[in-house]
Amino acid sequence: MALGMIRNIFPLMRSGKVGHKISRSASSSSTGTVKPRICIVGAGPAGFYTAQYILKHLENSQIDIVEKLPVPFGLVRFGVAPDHPEVKNVINTFTKTAENPRVRFLGNLSLGKDFSLAELRERYHAVLLTYGAEQDNTLGIPNETLPNVLSAREFVAWYNGLPGFENLNPDLSGTSLTLLGQGNVAVDVARIVLSSVDDLKKTDITEYALEALSRSNIKTVHLVGRRGPLQAAFTIKELREMLKLTNCKTKWRVDDFHHVEESIPDLPRPRKRITELMVKSVTEQNATTAQIERSFRPIFFRSPINFIGQTKVEAVEYVVNKLVEGRAVATDQRETIPTELVCRSIGYRAISLDNHINFNEKKGCVNNAGGRVLKQTLTGSDQTIDDIEDKYETGLYASGWLATGPTGVILTTMNNSFGVADLVCRDFQNNVIKLNGSRAGIDPSGMPFVSWNGWKAIDAEEERRGSLQGKPREKLTCIKTMLEIALNAQTN
16 A cells, blocks of 8 residues: 655656546457456555465466556555564565566556546456555544644654655654554554664665654653553554663553453453563563663553644643443543654545545445445445345455555455455456456556566665665655656666
8 A cells, every 4th residue: 555645747758638648449359368457556565465366366367557656565665664674575475476477567657647447447357446545544633733743654654765755854852752542553653763773774764764863852652542451452563572672661551450460361362462461561660770761651541632732732631531341431531741742643544546436435445345346326225235236346346455444464455455356356257257358458658657677776776775874775755766767777
């Protein structure tokens, strides 16, 4: 899934109007076996996993992977924390998929700008929408637009080099950061901010972020959640990393753990293990008397209701919650905690890139049933979706966060994408998608598109720049520079 960005394009390199970039001619008749032609919109994990499965299970299929950035891999490149390089190893598998002769990568091309959904459906037998969720959920509370109230997504995009976020310049001059939300993304931000810059120098974090973090005054990070320790959304791996962080002490509120220990025997194994680790850390937190410069402070049972400040945030006011059947219910109690920088981490939403996509604005995802996109206008019984026979847009699918909402980890996306890809294969094999003529696919001539060879040139340049600094790579963030490198490689 790619995140939001400012997209700079060479104006002189485009020829013709958007509407003329894809021929609208009818599909040509096949003189031999018609090959299934499939377009995947989005070159993140969902797109690559879907392509991987289809290549293996649908004979002779031809796949175009279209990506709005000049570079592939989506959240693996721009979302995974720089100090988690092992998670990025999946790029090796994605690369094998992209280099399959039946696959074509077309970077720097956007649905809704360079072509419409109708044009894609005309040029392919099947279209899969896998472009992810790139918009933040908001809290809708007073002063949320203060300049130092950011989203964790923006902060991650900044240190991971997503084009359009290189000038975010988060204010790190204060001594405290508050993260609202307790998922792994929030913990990633906490860990990066509290980590030693010497450790980060060995990663692919952007040089401008490294320089800013070296000047950071932040010493305390609060991680605030609306429910209790038994409902914490972070995983045990991320918690262990925080507990082991050099020159940083985790400080829990003991009152948050009333009756938690007695619940442990009845918990399912994953929740049991992480709860045991938290309880152990609580009991040991006063054991050391050493002066430690930085602190990580998880806080439970709090929901923000107001950002206090005039020109910048100075504190967050919270309502104190109690749990009722696992739900956070507000009480009459309030608490105000000073802070100088806030990052929301309360989830993402997808956006609709074309009016012909059946999109659920409330949920922030495509209306689909198991990956098959539902028609915008349904006829027949209004009782349940199962009563409607002709309910799917033939040959149109969605997978990943665009289809499911932003849930789970990369493995979750893999399982979802394999399942949707299996539907695609079965729809071809059962003649639900009729191969009644060949499809030409996108003709990118006249567009400043980036081929796989163009990406490889960008990749090589990033690795070269990184090697000069003792890093795996130094990511390029300027679209214009990327295009210069890619198009030079493609024309030579």
